[in-house]
Every structure is written in C-alpha cells, then in structure tokens.
Amino acid sequence: MGLYEELKTKKEAGMSLNIEELTPEILRRLFIEEEKSDYLNSQLYDVKESKISYRRKKHGITIRNSILDDFLLAKTEEAMKINERYRDKLLVDENLTMISKAITHFAFRNGPIEDMHASPNNQLSQEDMKTLNKFMVNNIAYVFKLIIENRWIELDFLIKHTDMMYGHDWDNAEPDDGDNRKIIEMMIKMQ
Structure with missing residues (x-):
C-alpha cells in the first residue's frame, strides 16, 4: 500500500x-x-x-525539478550512462592539473584561507599563499592520480594511515557543495 x-x-x-x-x-x-x-x-x-x-x-x-534530481543523482539508466561518460572523460591524466587546481580553489583557496590572506593585518603573505597553494595542488593531484589509475590499495593506505595518525578530534565531515548544485540547476533552466 x-x-x-x-x-x-x-x-x-x-x-x-x-x-x-x-x-x-x-x-x-x-x-x-x-x-x-x-x-x-x-x-x-x-x-x-x-x-x-x-x-x-x-x-x-515540480516534475521538472524531479527530472533534474533524477538526472544529477544518476537515478535512471540513461542518466547513469551519461554520468559514467563524464567520469571517463574527466578522470584522465591530461586533466590532472585542471582537477587539482579546481579542487584546491573549491575546498581551500575560496574559503577562510582567502580571508586570512586578504585581511588588513595580512596574516598570510603572497609567498605564504603560493607555498600553500602549491602544496595543496600537488597533494590533490596525487590523490586524483591514484583515482585515475585505479590504484585503490595505495589510496586506501593513504586514507587509513592518515586517518589513524591525524584528525581524530576533528568534527565529522559535513558535505558542502558550495552552491554547486544550485548553479548547475540555474544553468540548465536558462537553456
């Protein structure tokens, strides 16, 4: 029923x-x-x-939003195929730098670190920012290299070893899309 x-x-x-x-x-x-x-x-x-x-x-x-949800969440067979096609086009070595820079901006640079850098008391110098950005881009590149090359044993070790050593007292992760979903929906609706 x-x-x-x-x-x-x-x-x-x-x-x-x-x-x-x-x-x-x-x-x-x-x-x-x-x-x-x-x-x-x-x-x-x-x-x-x-x-x-x-x-x-x-x-x-609405029906339209429901279809959009089904598509973005890959709930239908056709949406799953399209999603897999995007994955296959995205996760290649040629995109490693683009992916790493974008993720660094999304997860690091466009957050509180930028406020610290731009603050009047200049907590972080331009050289500090270059060092931090390079560190982040290179480490994210390594993680995505493992993903692209299906090196799951190394990724599993990296995650579990790092988790075992650091961050136990941190808050649990709360996924934040940074309004990414709203932007996608807005762009689709404009077409």
Missing part, C-alpha cells in the same frame, strides 16, 4: 489530516513518487487545491 492509500484509509476511518503536518518529504512522495495530483492531495487534507499547489511550488516540488 502506498502512502496516498494509507492516508486515504486513515481519513476514511475518521482521522483528520492536518495540512501543517504535510511536510515537503510527504508532499514530494505523494506528488512525484506516487503521482497524485494537487487536487487529490487537497481532498485528503480538506483544503483548496491552490493551497497544495502553493505549498508544493514553495518547496520546489
């Missing part, structure tokens, strides 16, 4: 469904996964269809 049928059964049994409990996750599941219209969902919650439509659009729950 799907979520819609489950909610419909509860309503038919006399339970009142509160629109304030209609979370974006529930609405996404009803509209995208179970393909229930705004009209059907409004009947479940005893509200006007426009209230469901407004709530859905406010949270970006």
Whole structure:
C-alpha cells in the first residue's frame, strides 16, 4: 500500500489530516513518487487545491525539478550512462592539473584561507599563499592520480594511515557543495 492509500484509509476511518503536518518529504512522495495530483492531495487534507499547489511550488516540488534530481543523482539508466561518460572523460591524466587546481580553489583557496590572506593585518603573505597553494595542488593531484589509475590499495593506505595518525578530534565531515548544485540547476533552466 502506498502512502496516498494509507492516508486515504486513515481519513476514511475518521482521522483528520492536518495540512501543517504535510511536510515537503510527504508532499514530494505523494506528488512525484506516487503521482497524485494537487487536487487529490487537497481532498485528503480538506483544503483548496491552490493551497497544495502553493505549498508544493514553495518547496520546489515540480516534475521538472524531479527530472533534474533524477538526472544529477544518476537515478535512471540513461542518466547513469551519461554520468559514467563524464567520469571517463574527466578522470584522465591530461586533466590532472585542471582537477587539482579546481579542487584546491573549491575546498581551500575560496574559503577562510582567502580571508586570512586578504585581511588588513595580512596574516598570510603572497609567498605564504603560493607555498600553500602549491602544496595543496600537488597533494590533490596525487590523490586524483591514484583515482585515475585505479590504484585503490595505495589510496586506501593513504586514507587509513592518515586517518589513524591525524584528525581524530576533528568534527565529522559535513558535505558542502558550495552552491554547486544550485548553479548547475540555474544553468540548465536558462537553456
């Protein structure tokens, strides 16, 4: 039984469904996964269809966004093939410098280190920045060289050895895309 049928059964049994409990996750599941219209969902919650439509659009729950999500997350077979094609084009030795510089900028240079360098009290000199940038680019290049060449034993050793030696008291990683996803979506929508 799907979520819609489950909610419909509860309503038919006399339970009142509160629109304030209609979370974006529930609405996404009803509209995208179970393909229930705004009209059907409004009947479940005893509200006007426009209230469901407004709530859905406010949270970006649209067919277009769903297709974009499926594509970027490679959920369909075609999207997986395209994703693999991009991987194969990207992960080659010729791109090692480009990858390393881009990742250095993304993960290091465009963050707090730039503020330290540009601050009025000049915490980091231009020479300091050159040294740090070169160190980062070269080390990231090594990691991606291992990935490109499928040298998984060396990468596993590097990761586990480094983890064993350093960083145990650091906070857990919290992936931050730096608005990369929003930029991709905006560029796709502009076309």
